[in-house]
Amino acid sequence: DGERAAAPAGPAARAVSGPAPLPATERTPPCTLPPSPLAPRHHWVVDASAREAADPTGHPEEPPRVVATVLPSAGRGAPASPGGSARPAPGASAQPGSAAQPDVSAEPGGAAASVVLEAVSRTGVFPLSDLGERMVLTTDLGFDSLMLQELDIIIARHAPGFPTEETFKPGLTIGRLTELVAPHLTHAPAPAVPPLPREPWETPAPRGDEYAATAGVDGFPEVRQFEERLDAITAGGADFPYFRVHRGTIRDTTVIGDREYLSFGSYNYLGLSGHPAVTAAVHEAVDRYGTSVSASRVLSGERELTVRLERALAAFLGVDDCLALVSGHATNVTAIGHVVGAGDLVLHDALAHDSILQGCALSGAARRPFAHNDTDQLAHMLRANRSRFRRVLIAVEGAYSMDGDLVDLPAVIELKKRYGALLMVDEAHSIGTVGEHGRGVGEFFGVDRSGVDLWMGTLSKAFASCGGYLGSSARMVRWLRHTLPGFVYSVGLTPANAAAALAASELITAERVRALRRNAELFLSLAASAGLATGSSAHTPIVPCLLGDSARTLRVADRLYERGVIADPIFHPAVEEGLSRLRFFVTSEHREGDIRRAVSVLAQEVSAAGG
Structure with a gap:
């Protein structure tokens, strides 16, 4: 038609070439951000000299072992006195199950040894009997930075104020870690319990087809049920x-x-997928940038095209800033998994999309659904549970894709404010389709955009592309840009997808x-x-x-x-x-x-x- 034939020259050209650069006086100077208090990531390279310096005496083939009683999950929380470094009882047997096995939690510093050994055992999946105080976490036990982070989180439950940075130093041994933990220990292990049963890899080799049902995916019962x-x-x-x-x-x-x-x-x-202006913008972007940015945006994957897309999305939504990611489903998963965690609660609509449920599972937070669009039940849940959790996140959708109705956004925002909760709105199906100009349920209800902590949406529907975005305050987006795992550790949007979404945003009238x-x-x-x-x-x-x-x-x-x-x-x-x-x-x-x-x-x- 005539409208479509005339369109390519405008949005297509602007989507690739863009406006003139901002004057130097308007550019935001770079700044160094502190690590995220929620999810620190530490990385380093351990060279040969560092490995040798870790223990100048060298490690014997069978280092002395420290045996500790494992803490049962439900038995934590009793107060304890800090102690010194842990040592096995002289002459005691170090073999699991031995009658002479010492109860290190009863010795000075034994509580710290129990905490450290249990944490190392659980994180690295090592039998307690295989751990020795002179073992180096990185070189001997193979801990990488993410495992060290998990170890640090487990230890911090018992030793608040423990010097986190020490955990990430090359050459750290189990013995040294015990010494560092002891002065900060506030939660003692529960009374001694029998040693762990032998680990699976210590049992005799299986016979015949004992594990046939789990040795290959084809044998899974859920595969048969699916068929x-x-x-x-x-x-x-x-x-x-x-x-x-x-x-x-x-x-x-x-x-x-x-x-x-x-x-x-x-x-x-x-109808913007296949629109001549969108298609032309994609062709120009591929000619200029290629088919992939070939790296995480944090490194060499940043392109001006994607930066301008994020500015356009922010303006379209009426928020300070936006962050674009490569998958709508993954956007929900990584955002929820990052913002809340153990000790938090997610209250979500019973008809919430799978990506919201997967994000809850990743986060480790407690999860409770409320009846679809039932704000009275949501209010009851907030009233009964808000004080029991560090953070509470309310997760709703702008438009529900199975029923075709809208969230009662003003009522949910009022509850969010009344109970001091966080609010995330998934606008996968409402952005571009709802509101006078297609700017979603925020425009439809005329709410203040700051009343929602995270505006999430997809680029695969009205925006004729593929990917997802998160819109919020400038401070929130800056934090996400530097710490969100699904963004930091993922490749950036392809030039084609960024160009398509940018051109489409200019055609939504x-x-x-x-x-x-x-x-x-x-x-x-x-x-x-x-x-x-x-x-x-x-x-x-x-x-x-x-x-x-x-x-x-x-x-x-x-x-x-x-x-x-x-x-x-x-x-x-x-x-x-x-x-x-x-x-x-x-x-x-x-x-x-x-x-x-x-x-x-x-x-x-x-x-x-x-x-």
């Missing part, structure tokens, strides 16, 4: 509805094989968003008039048709496909058992006649499929 579910999907004769190969760009239509279908199965909400909203409202009203169950869908381009039974849902999806309409069937565990549905993603590119035809065909096939 049974897969067979059940097509048992009624319907075609398998997933992984169909599409030819070309999916907008309002798509081509599979040699046939064109009316598509309601993609996230190309504004109120006119496009209004066209999308008109189409979504038309689909929803026609479905309601036809007596179709659309649940709580409102104000979004996502319209579910709830059918309940999985077999019935698959039959209807198969019949729609035969009649040239694509809508994806959704079953358990993506939704609750008994709430299977067809999910329709409406775009700004759909024509009124196509929407009317799709709803008419849907109503006919739902009726024909019966209850």
Whole structure:
């Protein structure tokens, strides 16, 4: 069309070449940031001379061993007096299970030895009987910087104020670590318990196929269960509805094989994937920067293109700054895993995306779901639990992709403020689609952007690209830029993806968003008039048709496909058992006649499929 043909010269050129550089007076001078108090990372190179200097006397083949009683997980917390360095009782046997095994926790400094040895044993997966006080953590036990960090965290639970930096010095031995811990010890081990049973690698070699079920993935019971579910999907004769190969760009239509279908199965909400301006920007970016930045952005992977994308996203959202990452799913996982941890609590909507749940699991924080959009239950959980945790994070979505409804953002922000919680909003499906200019639920509800701690979103939907972003205050983003594992240890966005998202951001206009909203409202009203169950869908381009039974849902999806309409069937565990549905993603590119035809065909096939 005429609008698309005229567009490439503007956004495409600006996406690659960009504006003139900022005057020198406006540039922010570089600064050195302190390490993150939540997740310090220490790295060094240990050369041969350092290894030799670690113990000038050399290590005997069998160094003296220090045996300690392992602390049971539930038995920590009793007060203790600090002591000196640990030594085995003279003449005592050092073999596990020996009747003469000493209880080092009863000796001066024994409590510190117990703490250190248990921490080293757990972190390095070594039997206690294999550990000696002259062993060097790095060269003898193979500890890397991440293992040392884990060791430091375990020790700090018993010895607050322990000098963390000492843990990361090359040449540190178990004996020296015990001496460092002892003056800071405030939590003694529990009373002595029997020694650990022999480790798996100390048991006799297995016989026959004792471990056959776990020796290869093909033998896993969950693989067999998955295959049974897969067979059940097509048992009624319907075609398998997933992984169909599409030819070309999916907008309002798509081509599979040699046939064109009316598509309601993609996230190309504004039709910007395949837009000439976006495509031209991608070509220019690849010509200039190549196909990959080939490194973490912290090192040699930074490109001006991505920096300008982050500025554009920040302006679009109305926040101070943004950080772009290579995966939307991974953005949630690494952000939640970084912001909260053990001793914290995450309260999330019961319909939260898998990436939020995976982030909770990574973090080690406690997790509690509240009923979908039930702010009364959320308030009750905050009232009952806030004082019990260091931090509480509320995680919600702007628009829920299974139900097509919005979060009650003002109510959630009010609860966040009242109870001193953190708030993260996942705008994967609401950014670009909700609000007068597509700027998400923040614009839709007219809230102060600072009322949300983390605005998360994806680039793979309205922004016609791939990746994720985090928007927040300048201070928060600066901290994330230097410490967030999923960013620091990951390659940067490809030039193509950065250019596509940047060009798309310039093409998201109120006119496009209004066209999308008109189409979504038309689909929803026609479905309601036809007596179709659309649940709580409102104000979004996502319209579910709830059918309940999985077999019935698959039959209807198969019949729609035969009649040239694509809508994806959704079953358990993506939704609750008994709430299977067809999910329709409406775009700004759909024509009124196509929407009317799709709803008419849907109503006919739902009726024909019966209850």
